[in-house]
Amino acid sequence: QVQLVESGGGLVQAGGSLRLSCTPSGRTFSSYTMGWFRQAPGKELEFVTCISWNGGNTYYGNSVKGRFTISRDNAKDTVYLQMNSLKPEDTAVYYCAADRYYRARITTASHDYDYWGQGTQVTVSS
Secondary structure, eight states, X not given: OOEEEEEOOEEEETTOOEEEEEEEESSOOTTEEEEEEEEOTTSOOEEEEEEOTTSSXXXXXXXXXXXXXXXXXXXXXXXXXXXXXXXXXXXXXXXXXXXXXXXXXXXXXXXXXXXXXXXXXXXXXX
């Protein structure tokens, strides 16, 4: 069974930092675009960021640009989300996702991602 497993969430004060990790089990995603999405209570799923299969291209949502950084280590088959200058409005469940297409261009559309993790809670207190 293919799974994506996120880790690193938790409670942090505003202005603080967290680093999320995403590691697959059951197969490798080193040749696929990977993305992070988030969902706050009562809100729709929101695109956060994505990274191309080789790490050469990244894209960020406007609300996190300049504060969050996505990276990947294909040797470890792990994708990271470094979150700095966290704000209370960043509070959400964060999901890691893998694109359905092999070595495709990056995409911000959630429907292009076939595999999803169970999510990890990030709570930012004011």
